[in-house]
Amino acid sequence: MAKKREDGYLSGREARRIQKENRRIINEFEKKRKRKNVPESEYLTTMHDPGNAVEFDDLHTFFFTDSGTVHSVDGVTFSVPIGKTVGVVGESGCGKSVTSLSLMQLVQRPQGQIVSGEIRLNLGNKAYEISKVPQEKMQTIRGNVVSMIFQEPMTSLNPVFRIGDQVDEVIALHDGEGKSKEEIKQRTIEALEMVGIANSEGVYRMYPHELSGGMRQRVMIAMSLACNPKVIIADEPTTALDVTIQAQILDLLRNLKDRINSSIMLITHDLGVIAEMADYVVVMYAGRVVEQGTAEDIFYHPAHPYTMGLMASKPVVGKHVEQLYSIPGKVPNPVNMPDYCYFRDRCEMCVKECSGAYPHMISLSDTHKVSCYRFLEEHRKDAENPEKMPSAVREMMEAMKRLHEDNDSVKAEEGEV
Ligand SMILES: Nc1ncnc2c1ncn2[C@@H]1O[C@H](COP(=O)(O)OP(=O)(O)OP(=O)(O)O)[C@@H](O)[C@H]1O
Numbered sequence: 001m002a003k004k005r006e007d008g009y010l011s012g013r014e015a016r017r018i019q020k021e022n023r024r025i026i027n028e029f030e031k032k033r034k035r036k037n038v039p040e041s042e043y044l045t046t047m048h049d050p051g052n053a054v055e056f057d058d059l060h061t062f063f064f065t066d067s068g069t070v071h072s073v074d075g076v077t078f079s080v081p082i083g084k085t086v087g088v089v090g091e092s093g094c095g096k097s098v099t100s101l102s103l104m105q106l107v108q109r110p111q112g113q114i115v116s117g118e119i120r121l122n123l124g125n126k127a128y129e130i131s132k133v134p135q136e137k138m139q140t141i142r143g144n145v146v147s148m149i150f151q152e153p154m155t156s157l158n159p160v161f162r163i164g165d166q167v168d169e170v171i172a173l174h175d176g177e178g179k180s181k182e183e184i185k186q187r188t189i190e191a192l193e194m195v196g197i198a199n200s201e202g203v204y205r206m207y208p209h210e211l212s213g214g215m216r217q218r219v220m221i222a223m224s225l226a227c228n229p230k231v232i233i234a235d236e237p238t239t240a241l242d243v244t245i246q247a248q249i250l251d252l253l254r255n256l257k258d259r260i261n262s263s264i265m266l267i268t269h270d271l272g273v274i275a276e277m278a279d280y281v282v283v284m285y286a287g288r289v290v291e292q293g294t295a296e297d298i299f300y301h302p303a304h305p306y307t308m309g310l311m312a313s314k315p316v317v318g319k320h321v322e323q324l325y326s327i328p329g330k331v332p333n334p335v336n337m338p339d340y341c342y343f344r345d346r347c348e349m350c351v352k353e354c355s356g357a358y359p360h361m362i363s364l365s366d367t368h369k370v371s372c373y374r375f376l377e378e379h380r381k382d383a384e385n386p387e388k389m390p391s392a393v394r395e396m397m398e399a400m401k402r403l404h405e406d407n408d409s410v411k412a413e414e415g416e417v
């Protein structure tokens, strides 16, 4: 851990010590990564549940920076089932992107490294442990098995090449063996049509700046799905778009996912997007998973004070408030994480155990898990009692309950018809 002087700065000596230590650690990781002709047996593994497309298991991804080690992902465990959408939610800087980049082996190297834990990727007839897969093999996995839709299409598309050339290149690289230029172009046109671009021949010849934001995001989706990947990572796919286009893109993603039966890992800080799309939800805070469950678990029975805070800070239909709730305080410094619950300094529902070590995951049901001392057996009754919650959280829970009951009665009526 970096030792700071009283004025908060590192001494020259301490900075040199950190740099030397970082070089040593990074060199070790890089040496392993750059090995050639690694036998497949070294990175073959078995899925713990063959129904999962991806399993993150106690993943630790750190950045070794000059001011200390950033614990961006600090023991993340969750799975993405085949054919399902898993929403990953949490505020800025909590490690959502670094988790997904770890799966693609695209964490910024050399300072960013997967330090420990496993990422198991299901390839159907076998499974790979991604952190051990060598670079050249990874090139055959990216795009073909796992692909990523990035947040800002303008920065992800190359401004000096035509759309057609950029999509052609993806198809040629991943699936172009034995195909003529004309056949590849045909595949590109089909991919553009699949994402709802009507004038596909015209768009094929255009440059990115000639398209609107929604069209560019459609092109990005076409590129990501061109090779029918098993897992699609959508990192904030609609953040740069207005709400009508956002709804269209989400619809498109849902339909395409069903058509090619892939799994989606949907990263966002927008709970509305999660509610619309996700089967399962993972809530991350400061590099760790604090709560996970089905979308219904998380939306109608949120358990972790952080999840409750996130929900209370969103407008809910039927909830009238003068001012929206905001979670007090800020995320701890990822270079200097505390050894107790990372949320404690912001938590309004502490119990006496909270000053102890970081809380373990507690299962509330087969699907719902939370990492919080309030759900220890002796506190469970209070934890579920709305009277013991802050008023903003209580109001949010009541509004969500009403919404749930309304949804249930709509479903019952539809069933009767
Ligand atoms: N290249 C890097 N070097 C050093 N630290 C990094 C680097 N990339 C990410 N981090 C740190 O890792 C942590 C997690 O970042 P990450 O990008 O995963 O956050 P996020 O949850 O995706 O946030 P956002 O919602 O803003 O996209 C942050 O504290 C960030 O500062």
Ligand code: SF4
Binding pocket: 304, 305, 306, 341, 342, 343, 344, 345, 347, 348, 349, 350, 351, 354, 359, 371, 372, 373, 374
């Ligand atoms: S463990 Fe304690 S401090 Fe942490 S979220 Fe739960 S109640 Fe709050």
Ligand SMILES: [Mg+2]
Binding pocket: 096, 097, 098, 235
């Ligand atoms: Mg991000």
